Amino acid sequence: MTLFHKIIRREIPADVVYEDEHLIAFRDIAPQAPVHVLFVPKETIPTLDAAQPGHAELIGRLALAAAEYARAQGFAGDGYRIVMNCNGHGGQTVYQMHLHLVAGAPLGRFGTP
Ligand code: AMP
Numbered sequence: 391m392t393l394f395h396k397i398i399r400r401e402i403p404a405d406v407v408y409e410d411e412h413l414i415a416f417r418d419i420a421p422q423a424p425v426h427v428l429f430v431p432k433e434t435i436p437t438l439d440a441a442q443p444g445h446a447e448l449i450g451r452l453a454l455a456a457a458e459y460a461r462a463q464g465f466a467g468d469g470y471r472i473v474m475n476c477n478g479h480g481g482q483t484v485y486q487m488h489l490h491l492v493a494g495a496p497l498g499r500f501g502t503p
Contacts, residue, residue, distance in 0.1 A: 392484050392485055394428075394430050394488065395486060397414065397430075398430070404416035404419075408455060412431060412433075412448060412451050413429055413430060413432060413448075414432065415427050415429045415430070415455060415456075415459065416428055422490075422492055423497060425470070425492065425494040426490065426491070427459065428489070428490060429452045429456050429489040430452075430487075431445075434486065435487040436486060436487065437477055437485060437487055438476045439477060441487065452488075452489040453489065456470075459491065460493060465494065468493070470491055471492050471497050472489050472490065473489070473500075474488070474489050475490070
């Protein structure tokens with residue numbers, strides 16, 4: 391079980407900003423931008439690499455929940471970035487698939503080592 395599962399089970403605290411039957415969203419403990427929220431499915435899926443075709447709707451739900459949050463918070467027009475890190479070279483550190491939403495300032499380019 392990952393620490394994100396423990397957050398879903400309310401065994402460790404988190405600053406939860408959204409939750410429904412499919413997913414939970416909470417603020418990243420070490421924000422990389424003024425806004426940094428993680429969108430995590432409740433179903434166990436360790437990485438994007440482990441996702442199956444049947445997870446397509448759930449992965450879409452993560453992205454749409456992030457977009458809805460950005461609209462509701464009023465920064466969708468200014469813009470934001472969503473990121474999903476996968477495995478070691480992708481920088482994944484918590485092995486429950488999740489989507490990062492970062493926003494709140496102009497973001498630098500990314501992808502360089
Ligand atoms: P990743 O590196 O893509 O696997 O993302 C994991 C993220 O989880 C990192 O940005 C961490 O800062 C964040 N994180 C780790 N522990 C916690 C926690 N207890 N509450 C909220 N975010 C966390």
